[in-house]
Amino acid sequence: MNTKWKIGEYAGIGVFVHWSFLIIPALIGFSKLADGGLLAAFWAVLSVLAVFGCVVLHEFGHALTARQFGVGTRDITLYPIGGVATLESMPRRPLHEFLIAVAGPAVNVVIAAALAAGFFLLGSSPGLPSLNLGMHAFLNNLMWTNVVLVVFNMLPAFPMDGGRVLRATLAAVMSYRQATQIAVGVGQAMAVLLAVTGVFFLNNWTLVLIAGFVVLAGRAEARNVQLHDRQAGGWRPGMGTGQRCVGDVMLTQFNVLPAAATLREVSQYYASGQTEFPVIDGNRLVGMMSRADAESAGAQYGDSLLVSNVMERNFPIVAAADSLQHAGQIVQHTRCLGVPVVSVGRLVGVLLVSSLPVAPAGNGPVIDAVSWR
Template identity: 40%
Template sequence: MSSIRLFRLLGVDVKAHWTFVFLPLFFGFFYGASYGAAVGFRAFVLVILVFVCVLGHELTHSLRAKAFGIRVPQITLYPIGGVASMQRIPRDPRQEFLIAIVGPLFNFMLAALLYFPLLWLLGRDNFFSPSLDSWPRTFANAFWINPILGFFNLIPAFPMDGGRVLRAILATRMTYLRATRISANLGTLFAILFFLLGIWWRHGMLALIAIFIYTAASSEKNQVQFEEFLEHRWEDDGPKKG
């Protein structure tokens, strides 16, 4: 039992990997011990707010998939992000494109919707100085997470949503396997780049994200290769067959 079921929302089970449950507490205690209890509590709340943004993102993917008749039994939240488990990944490029693109769009739209109300409520100084120094700056912090989530997920490489968008576009002019390989290889390339940057900047979280991207990119490639193998589709560079 590695995941805990939190609640059910719009027909989807929302689960959290056990490491995710410790994340708000970990950050709360870490910042609390370093900068005092008030900062620790704001760090705890910030992690919860990020959780809400990630959940909204995954729910948008899920609802779009459901509209195409794809069953989405659950969303699992991991410390580095969420995963909506779909019963199948559509082989129709148009469907995959739409399911992938709505996630980042959710974060951009949420940011667009909250921009002026929060600017007015928090004040210009706080809004443009996200930190944990005060409550207004903590809310600003949560706001800026959204465009970051949106842009990060649009990186055109697996396992980011942008990788699925790229595969969908490529799959209209080449085989699915070849499109997956290109997108997954780009994922490996970005993973190496992020890992090196993580070491260069001494940014542990970035190095960790890099390892996650690397693993996910390879597993997506293997998964599709295995499916193609089962379907006896050997001609991965030839023209698409019906």
């Protein structure tokens, strides 16, 4: 069952909406409809969508800055508590993490400044946030919301942006493990403060949810850094486990198959010796097909069958920078014998499952992907 839906793509990065996100505009719309009528509901829902549009731009600030440092983004997903850009790996240097972290709030600064400038150019001026209806109030409230997004995201609540800025700053003068422990500790304290503020002062349960995210995500990343530190000895982001990574063992010479082609048309590629094929529809990666599955389906149904009817649609994706241990955890539940490899949003190889070492018993998953809020 799909829990999120793709609503767009830019620069090769897909934007998704989690099903729970739809609760927010629905609740606000029905509430305003009951209190103020159809017009009030319209402006309320439009405001919610505009705010989350700014959140998407915020996440693209992270993603496109990360790309400048060789770190790709798997996707951006909207949830009720905000947006998450999932990077393929950790930034390699503290300075890179710092710049990626501040890039998101910087986008909101630009939006707020542009809206304020627009008011002055039109001979008007922004005011305080209000409950009035109309375009002026809508743009004015959107400007102030972006200001709030800047301030809120820069709180040192790791792994939010401000927390990552704190860790990057500390990592310049101490080990990454120590910097992470301090940033997580400060983040946990901030989470308590957010929860208390939400319950007792603002009656805002969204702050409680965000506090829960800060606690869980912060602890998970701290465990991840500690595990890598034990395995590699002085691990820093981007170094993997000190062992070989996916890019070292993946196939770099490979063919891709169009989803609309027939099995007869693609059989010419079998002579290359390739057994696992990425399948594309236009520029989109839509599946994986093995030669064995194609030959079996062709023998049963005929070679006029389309690739799209044979390919595996549920397939994992690994990053070229992933450690082999991490890749093994990703692919352990797939029936695919080969999975696509991406780097900076591009398909760069095919990883054969047979190339992966057997994970030692008792080892849990190592999470190299990073969620940025």
